[in-house]
Amino acid sequence: MPNPVMVMDYANMFCGSGPQDDQASNHLTLTEVKLPAMDVTYVDHRAAGAPIAIEINTVMARLECTFVCLGIVTQVSALVDSWLFGKREFFVYGNVRDQTTGEAYQAAAMMVGQLGRADPQNFRKGDVMHTNYAIREIIHYEFGVANQLLYYWDYFTNTRVFGPDNMNSKINANLHVNSPAPAVYLTNFQLAPTIGGAGVGAGPAA
Numbered sequence: 001m002p003n004p005v006m007v008m009d010y011a012n013m014f015c016g017s018g019p020q021d022d023q024a025s026n027h028l029t030l031t032e033v034k035l036p037a038m039d040v041t042y043v044d045h046r047a048a049g050a051p052i053a054i055e056i057n058t059v060m061a062r063l064e065c066t067f068v069c070l071g072i073v074t075q076v077s078a079l080v081d082s083w084l085f086g087k088r089e090f091f092v093y094g095n096v097r098d099q100t101t102g103e104a105y106q107a108a109a110m111m112v113g114q115l116g117r118a119d120p121q122n123f124r125k126g127d128v129m130h131t132n133y134a135i136r137e138i139i140h141y142e143f144g145v146a147n148q149l150l151y152y153w154d155y156f157t158n159t160r161v162f163g164p165d166n167m168n169s170k171i172n173a174n175l176h177v178n179s180p181a182p183a184v185y186l187t188n189f190q191l192a193p194t195i196g197g198a199g200v201g202a203g204p205a206a
Helices: 169-175
Strands: 006-015 030-034 040-045 054-060 065-070 089-098 104-120 130-145 148-154 159-162
Touching (some): 006 030, 065 089, 065 104
Antiparallel strands (some): 006 089, 030 065, 040 054, 065 130, 089 104, 104 130, 130 148
């Protein structure tokens, strides 16, 4: 069987709060959201004795999430440059539908970062005004679809898991990095058994 055709058809977002806070739901104001890209940075290596250059993986680019809301959402706009931890938590939820079976699944992302942009767009009579937002300085990221956690990254514990693979396990061992088990916020997704090594720390929201 080929890979299923999974299409997101609905979305919601909670900024500076978790899904338990109904008053922070943006399902009626959110118009678009762009989740962080996993973008590897390469540099060219032109070996003096080789006829063709190669690329060398040096680092992954910083993560950024952008989104757009209708009008001016004051609760969201007030989060710019906040250092309060609770106001640096962002949750994105989506309804993803299998185009073959019609089955609906949850997609979810969680980020700890800082709202670094609240950019109201031009008002023009006859058009609908909107505001562009950006989450910067992301230090924790989780993303899962259909009960499977696809990406997990935590800066301060140096934990990076993509699918079933703990990408930093051997690196941490070589560097003698012994971090505690990281917090996991999206607890309704199946976790890779390698997250946290000895165990999984439970975050404050599911």
